[in-house]
Amino acid sequence: MNHNHIKSRLNFYIVLLACLVLTVLATINVHNQVRNQSNNAFDSIVRQVVSAIEERMAIYIDAHYAGIGFLSASEKIDREVRPEGWREFVRAMHLVERYPGINGLGYAVQVEQKDLQKFENSARNLGLKGYKVKPEGLRPNYFAIKFIEPLEANKPALGFDMGSEINRRKAMERARDSGEVTISKKIILVQDAGQTPGFLSYVPLYQGGVIPSSLEERRNKFIGHVYAPFIMNDFIDGIFALELAELAKKIRLEIFNDLERNEGSLIYRSDGLTEQSKSNMLSKEILIDFYGQPWTIRVVTSPEFFDFTGRYLAIFVLIVGLSLSALLLLLIASLNRTREKAEQLAEQMTLELNRNNILLAQSNEELNAFASIASHDLKEPLRTVSSYVGMLLLQLKKIGALTEPDASVEQCQKFILNACKRMSLLIDDLLAFSRVNKDSEQCVNLEKVNCNSLVNSVIAEIQSSIEEKNAEILIKNELPVVLGYATNLYRVFQNLISNAIKYSGDSALVKIYSSALADGSGYQFVIEDNGIGIAEEYYDQIFQLFKRLHGKEKYEGTGLGLAICKKIVEQHNGKIWVESKPNQGSKFIFTIRTQE
């Protein structure tokens, strides 16, 4: 696995990790927000629950004080309250309708042991048939229930001495001694057929209708209690039916008559609430002093508390996050695969290219070797032919076959020698043509070439043909120094200037000039003559190998000069072309674009 693969794998895992971390963070964040909102909502619900219980009880206590008022007023006008009076009073209060959850409103009188008989008699005289304080037995005093309404639901309680049971007695004595509203510890009401937990509330009544200031006085002047029995289920269900109606489905309640939760002190538990309830519910415990009793109220959320959005938002975010991560990963994986394929392909192609380059270099080398060997070996028989033609003539003269100079034989010898010369030129030109690319392929030997000196050397070399044709060479401007292959450029100028002289009549005028290219990438050279010119249809053909427009009799040549020029100019990133009209001279133009 190469460096790039390791890097792309690493990137892949980094993106994967980043996506997962972001998803988890977003999920946790949403989860926390939902939880905070739920917690806040729940806290406010818990406060509502506690105040609903307290407010409801305060209303019930007011009903007690109405009873106290009724009894005090009756006492003031020396009228003993009869059972019908209490019934009428309770009925007028619309107890059942206006105070749902309260099980009745009663009046219990404190009776000393010595007065018990008298008290029972007087109660019977008031119309309470067969009235008897129960349970039977001698106790220092009794807190006997004298009235309780509605009577039908509470009949078993009538005559019951609430002082006979320790929890009731304690609460009643505390109310008597303190003058304050008191409730009892958890009790089971005698009239409750279901025998479920409940409690009793007591408001003390004193002679004179006011609460005496000292404990002694309060005990002396104490008459009895207005009290109310409560069955917890009815009490709390009443609250849920009214004040907490909207929350009824969202929460469950547990109430314990103690400082802390324990099954023994449980006084209320909503249906469906068990210790095995779901662990993700919210719960809170509040301890209140409920008219002298410690009540631990535990509020627990039901599944309906969490609405759909709240419950599933975090899961939704998680699923969306994971899906997006998966998509992103698929995308990256496919991009990686594509890149890996492209890299493999590029690698293969590079290998192939290198192999081809090596093969090309080899075949070029072989070709060059072949060209020079071939030219050497081809020239060898030419030299032999040339020299043996001379020897043949001598031999002929020696044996007397050629006694006098014979024009036709000399003509033959001349043709043979000319042909050999032309063949030799052809071989030289072919060799030159094959060697043009050699240096540029290796990209070496690029040198600064002063074209002025180059052209002057060419002129010096072909001086004899210049004079022969009475030609004039005019270098119109200072030619530039260019970067290139001096030998090859020399050959270009030599071919073009020679052609200009060769393809002109006598008094040839050859103009040579140059200019820098407009884009600054090199130079343009022009070799202009006043010769025979070229028809337009041959503009391209003349640069092809062996392409000649005239017979060798008229103009000597191999047909390779311009092909060599083209190859060399292209080797210098340039172009060569001709502008000409027959009999009006030609302009050979070429550019050189080799820059430092």
Ligand code: ADP
């Ligand atoms: P050659 O050895 O025949 O000169 P070149 O490749 O140099 O071969 O030229 C190809 C042909 O282009 C020539 O045969 C000639 O017909 C034509 N030509 C080249 N230069 C000129 C010129 N300056 N004026 C007219 N014709 C030319």
